[in-house]
Amino acid sequence: EVHLLESGGGLVQPGGSLRLSCAASGFTFSSFAMSWVRQAPGKGLEWVSSISSSGASTYYPDSVQGRFTISRDPSKSTLYLQIRSLRADDTAVYYCAKGGGGAHFDSWGQGTLVTVSS
Amino acid sequence: EIVLTQSPAILSLSPGERATLSCRASQSVSSYLAWYQQKPGQAPRLLIYDASNRATGIPARFSGSGSGTDFTLTISSLEPEDFAVYYCQQRSNWPLTFGQGTRLEIK
Numbered sequence: 192e193v194h195l196l197e198s199g200g201g202l203v204q205p206g207g208s209l210r211l212s213c214a215a216s217g218f219t220f221s222s223f224a225m226s227w228v229r230q231a232p233g234k235g236l237e238w239v240s241s242i243s244s245s246g247a248s249t250y251y252p253d254s255v256q257g258r259f260t261i262s263r264d265p266s267k268s269t270l271y272l273q274i275r276s277l278r279a280d281d282t283a284v285y286y287c288a289k290g291g292g293g294a295h296f297d298s299w300g301q302g303t304l305v306t307v308s309s
Numbered sequence: 310e311i312v313l314t315q316s317p318a319i320l321s322l323s324p325g326e327r328a329t330l331s332c333r334a335s336q337s338v339s340s341y342l343a344w345y346q347q348k349p350g351q352a353p354r355l356l357i358y359d360a361s362n363r364a365t366g367i368p369a370r371f372s373g374s375g376s377g378t379d380f381t382l383t384i385s386s387l388e389p390e391d392f393a394v395y396y397c398q399q400r401s402n403w404p405l406t407f408g409q410g411t412r413l414e415i416k
Binding site: 198209235240241250252265291293294296297298299302 | 310
């Protein structure tokens with residue numbers, strides 16, 4: 192059974208940085224693209240990054256390009272999202288999802304809440 | 310960017326009724342469209358992928374159809390656990406995009 196467990200969320204001041212982690216199990220991590228999707232309080236879903244199975248290719252929407260960096264460590268079966276220059280509108284639950292680009296998101300973690308506030 | 314527009318925003322039905330949810334894309338996404346269900350406090354769950362394929366473990370009352378720009382999610386006979394928010398999502402082009410969601414509520 193696929194299991195995705197996010198961590199690293201919390202309260203951060205505007206302008207700060209944060210690194211989210213997603214520990215994956217139950218599948219061959221290095222064989223699948225992975226992604227991050229966020230959901231602001233009471234709002235819809237927004238895709239924020241994807242990374243290919245090898246890690247060689249990364250993708251971002253314009254809204255986060257330059258501030259978000261996705262990466263993966265196959266030796267730890269872990270996905271990461273580095274977020275810099277945090278803003279109030281980055282406040283959201285951040286979900287780790289299996290898939291992206293070549294496949295839809297077929298498994299999701301339970302999410303980690305990031306709150307940006309002074 | 311491909312914009313996905315879902316309708317209606319809110320759908321009020323009773324258990325046992327048939328639900329029809331729509332998703333329209335601003336340009337063709339071929340068949341690269343998925344549907345997700347999200348209940349309060351939970352992560353989304355994949356229901357339908359590539360327009361018409363049920364994901365693992367999804368009941369047969371859920372079906373998807375369409376291609377190009379117009380897609381439909383049908384729930385043939387609503388069960389109490391089906392009342393939730395439904396999102397469509399395309400993987401045809403970067404950036405990946407979601408519709409704004411349809412809230413299916415009990416009438």
